Amino acid sequence: VQLQASGGGLVQAGGSLRLSCTASGLPFSNYAMGWFRQAPGKEREFVAAISSQGDSTNYVDSVKGRFTISRDNAKNLVYLQMHSLKPEDTAVYYCAARYNPYGGTGGSTWSEDDYWGQGTQVTVSS
Numbered sequence: 001v002q003l004q005a006s007g008g009g010l011v012q013a014g015g016s017l018r019l020s021c022t023a024s025g026l027p028f029s030n031y032a033m034g035w036f037r038q039a040p041g042k043e044r045e046f047v048a049a050i051s052s053q054g055d056s057t058n059y060v061d062s063v064k065g066r067f068t069i070s071r072d073n074a075k076n077l078v079y080l081q082m083h084s085l086k087p088e089d090t091a092v093y094y095c096a097a098r099y100n101p102y103g104g105t106g107g108s109t110w111s112e113d114d115y116w117g118q119g120t121q122v123t124v125s126s
Contacts, residue, residue: 001025003117005095010123011085019080021095021117029053031115032098032106033071033078037091038119047093048080049105058105063089085124092119 007019019035034049048059048069057069066085071078078095097115098106106114 001097001115003095003097003115005093005117005120008093008120008122010125013085013087013124013126015085015124016081016083017085017122018082019093019095019120019122021078021080023076023078023095023097026097026115028076028097029073030099030101032100032104033069034096034098034106034110034114035069035078035080035093036096036110037089037093037122039088039091042091044094045091046108046110049108050078051103051105052101053103056103056105058108060108082122085122087124087126090122090124092121094119 002024004022035047038044050057050069054071068081095117
């Protein structure tokens with residue numbers, strides 16, 4: 001299983017970025033997908049998750065109304081559209097996959113038993 005995140009970069013506060021995560025080696029439509037982030041000196045934090053069919057999402061409160069998670073099961077892609085970025089959004093962003101074919105987003109607590117990709121750096125300057 002491989003999860004490849006991309007789309008990070010340097011952006012000014014108030015700007016936008018779209019992260020992408022390409023999954024391979026798994027039946028993508030059977031997996032809930034999540035985005036997490038880790039800032040320097042902090043623990044990894046849940047950001048957003050989407051159910052296997054894309055009909056359910058959830059977000060950490062700090063990004064609600066600014067970030068949108070979506071997926072394209074035909075292309076094995078999950079996206080995180082980020083608007084109104086703030087310096088506190090600066091972190092390495094990771095995508096993850098959790099086997100969950102029956103619906104639901106998998107919650108906000110994921111473990112090392114799930115699949116994780118390498119991160120992509122997002123830096124928001126003030």
